[in-house]
Amino acid sequence: MAALICEVVYRGIFQKNLAARITRGIVLSARKSGRWGIAFGRYGDSPQRNGIPAKDFAIVADTKEELEQNMARYEPKHVDVTIAVDDTLSKGVESWAWYGLQPINRLTVPNGTLLMTSVQSFDSLLRDIHKKDAPYKLALLRAKASFSGLWVYKEDHTEVRILGALAKIAPSFLTLDGVCEAIKEIEWGSDLKVESVKKAYQRLESREVKLTEGNVEIPYSFEMPKWWEMREGVTIPAIPVGKPKEDGKGYVPERNPYFKKFTTRTMRPVIDFDTCVKCTLCWIQCPDSCFDVMPDGTYDANMEACCGCGVCEAVCPVEKCITMVNESVFDDNASQWEMWRNDKEGYKAWMTEKIGDKNATVRSHGFRFRGQYEQELEKNLDGGGVEITAGIPGENAQHKTI
Amino acid sequence: MAVVTPAAPAATEEDKELLISGSEAVAESLTLADIDVVTAYPIRPYDTVMQAIAKKISGGQLVAEYIVAEGEHSQFEIVKHASTVGARVFCGSSGVGWMYAMECLVVTPPLRVPMVALVGNRALDDPGAFGVEHNDALVVRDVGWLLCWIDTSQEALDTTLIAYRVAEDRRVFLPLAISADGAFLTHSQALTMVPPKSKVDRFLPRYDRGDLLLHPDNPITVAPQANEDWVIEIRRQNNEAMARAVTVIEEAYADFRRVFGRGPENPWFEEYMTDDADVILVGMGTISLPIKVAIRELRAKGKKVGLVRLRWFRPFPTEKLVAALSKAKALGIIDRDYSFGSPFGSGVVANEIRAALYNADRRPPLLSFICGLGGREVTLEDVYKAVDLCTAAAAAGKSDAKTHWLGVRE
Known part of the structure; x- marks a missing residue:
């Protein structure tokens, strides 16, 4: 009697088809060794939004009874393998359906495995991944996050590479032969994908994570009110009017204290306050009202409120004044404006390094020009499938295309 | 168009006896309750109520917004929103008209909107028929509407006043539908005692939406999206309001008897x-x-x-x-x-x-x-x-x- 429970933590919309393929692949692969299984999504995660952390699950078990025993919950309370298909999820997740920030390894059982696609080092990831009160394994598949759209999947083999890695992690449930056999039969399978499974199986990197390792930050959380503590009439207090930043100058809006949204972000704007012309466009166009107005009239993107959509970068009329940079190269949500105010030269050096990192400034989501998808697919699929190609159509396209 | 001069209200403490239908009796009560917003869309037999209210307004006896909607769905939506900004509202329909408003009807109880509606009971189409059946009003029996049935024009008048008193009580804040049998009550005129406004004022307080008032001085968001972590608590609140309505109804009838000198000892x-x-x-x-x-x-x-x-x-x-x-x-x-x-x-x-x-x-x-x-x-x-x-x-x-x-x- 045994069961294998897996969760796939993914970015809403961008990876929903990827996650569904992975969980489906787990069940069909385990079926090859006579297991029963189910693949399902956390219904509360819908309606999905671009980039919002969401979850799919796969449970496989020896018997139907054991499968039912594990299914009789809205979502599993513990998982043998947590699969994170974007390494920026390592900072923790705040789903539409959850409350507070949840460490990415929260459901992973002691001595279980956290499997991630990443090109970061183990140590770099463990600066973000929260400390856990039990040892576990961190397994890495070398790949960039596979992002696409609502109805499509980027055929970069990420789904089968995850399955190949799982054959290494949980061989008693998913044999390599079982996975390869299943892949060929699944509607999206192919011989080329079977090759990718085998390579991923061989190349998986893995190491123990000790009790002492990890980000020591205590994730924010709050108590849910009792029914008689809640306001009646399906009403909630409006967000109050904000306050000046300091000395009666600037403006910092009040924000929802219960839903911060920043774990939706895969890229963040890095701002050059020296070249800002105070045109207000970023502040006005930001769909999440994430910009605080500073006393000097510049705009600081509040990193607890920014979803990383990149609209500010697109509307900014000044060259390289706002540049979107991958979330993986940042360790905290500190104010850029405060950094700049305290040490202008130091900030300049920091900013130049961030926006000069060609790997980190590749757009993580969305296609920036017609034909980008085809270009990316031509590249070596083993390397994650994505070559550095970026750029924004329109007047800003030239200088922002690398 | 003839200029209508509003008649000065009679300064009397006495009830006056009128020969009126159940629908007209409801309109008398709405005038006495000084409603603020009424929406209308014709369907028999409810349409007799909207006509009676229109006459009250055109006659100058009632000052209220009278909005003819393009259908029952909007009809109920409009008063729902008006109620959240503090207006005393009235609405009504019959049969399939009531059904057409269903999406709005089911959200009114959780929003705790004390809308008073008259359902002129009518058979559900098909076949198209005007006669009474109670299935129309009964459709909302599980979702948090207060529901009562009336028998006479006098009861129509009295119950309408009691309805505002009960629905608008802060302990309740639930919509209330008064069901009147089509034809037998809505279209039959009977001798009915109409009380003076002074008595009504002693019975029916102003509608005070309090902390749920949608107003710039009380900034709130109404009906945000919620998931399974909130819904059952909201239903539990609704259930409590329905349970509290028992006491409020008994209080209202006792007070009605004290002020008006009539009405049943047993409200139920x-x-x-x-x-x-x-x-x-x-x-x-x-x-x-x-x-x-x-x-x-x-x-x-x-x-x-x-x-x-x-x-x-x-x-x-x-x-x-x-x-x-x-x-x-x-x-x-x-x-x-x-x-x-x-x-x-x-x-x-x-x-x-x-x-x-x-x-x-x-x-x-x-x-x-x-x-x-x-x-x-x-x-x-x-x-x-x-x-x-x-x-x-x-x-x-x-x-x-x-x-x-x-x-x-x-």
Whole structure:
């Protein structure tokens, strides 16, 4: 009697088809060794939004009874393998359906495995991944996050590479032969994908994570009110009017204290306050009202409120004044404006390094020009499938295309 | 267009007697309650109410926003929103018109909007028919609407005033539908006592939406999206409001009697000759009239028959009704509605009463009758037949667990 429970933590919309393929692949692969299984999504995660952390699950078990025993919950309370298909999820997740920030390894059982696609080092990831009160394994598949759209999947083999890695992690449930056999039969399978499974199986990197390792930050959380503590009439207090930043100058809006949204972000704007012309466009166009107005009239993107959509970068009329940079190269949500105010030269050096990192400034989501998808697919699929190609159509396209 | 000069209100403490229909009686009450917003869309028989209100406004007796919507859905949406900004509102419909507003009707209770509506009961199409059936109003019985049935023009007038008092009580804040049988009540004029405004003012306080008022000085968001982590708590709140309505209804009727010097001691149901009755019939609305006449005929022949006419269906007066009914030797529940495929194929009221009696120490045999659908006349013969079957059940000590259709060609 045994069961294998897996969760796939993914970015809403961008990876929903990827996650569904992975969980489906787990069940069909385990079926090859006579297991029963189910693949399902956390219904509360819908309606999905671009980039919002969401979850799919796969449970496989020896018997139907054991499968039912594990299914009789809205979502599993513990998982043998947590699969994170974007390494920026390592900072923790705040789903539409959850409350507070949840460490990415929260459901992973002691001595279980956290499997991630990443090109970061183990140590770099463990600066973000929260400390856990039990040892576990961190397994890495070398790949960039596979992002696409609502109805499509980027055929970069990420789904089968995850399955190949799982054959290494949980061989008693998913044999390599079982996975390869299943892949060929699944509607999206192919011989080329079977090759990718085998390579991923061989190349998986893995190491123990000790009790002492990890980000020591205590994730924010709050108590849910009792029914008689809640306001009646399906009403909630409006967000109050904000306050000046300091000395009666600037403006910092009040924000929802219960839903911060920043774990939706895969890229963040890095701002050059020296070249800002105070045109207000970023502040006005930001769909999440994430910009605080500073006393000097510049705009600081509040990193607890920014979803990383990149609209500010697109509307900014000044060259390289706002540049979107991958979330993986940042360790905290500190104010850029405060950094700049305290040490202008130091900030300049920091900013130049961030926006000069060609790997980190590749757009993580969305296609920036017609034909980008085809270009990316031509590249070596083993390397994650994505070559550095970026750029924004329109007047800003030239200088922002690398 | 003739210029209408508003008549000065009579400075009198006396009630005045008018010959008015149930619909006009409701309009009299709305004028006395000084409603702020009313929306209208015609459908028979409710349309008589909207016409009566329009006359009140054009005659200068009532100052209110009168909005003709493009359909019932908007009709109920408009008053729902008006109520959240503090307006006292009125709305109404009938049959499939009420059904067309359903999306709005189901969200009104969780938003705790004390909308008062008149449902002129009408058979659901198809077939297109104007006559009374109670299925239209009953459709909202599970979702948090307060529901009551009225019998006379006087009760229409009095209940409308009581409705605002109950619905707008901060402990309740739930929508309230007053059901009036199409034709029999909405279109029949009867002598009705209309109280002076001064009395009404002593009975009915201003609508104060308090902390739920949508206003720039009270910034709130109404009806945000929520998931499974919030919904059951919201339902639990709704349930509590419905439970609290019991006390509020009893308070309101007691106060009504104090101020107006009339009205029932028991708000929940009328008991007619039930004290020594072996057979008690139960029904809602104007069906009481043929039943009462039949009971008098039967009593003259020595048959001990009584009637319980249910006024309040939500909240359902479970304990009081069980106490009143369990003393009989047999019960006959006469539904002017149907519930196809329900237990025993009975009507809605019969099944509610069966459920209410389940834990009673004494459960008389209960017979279910369906009768008067689509506005068909309920004849004395129908009632006699029901009583005969009930008398047989009383003698046998058990019911046949069947549902009897009365007055159907067979």
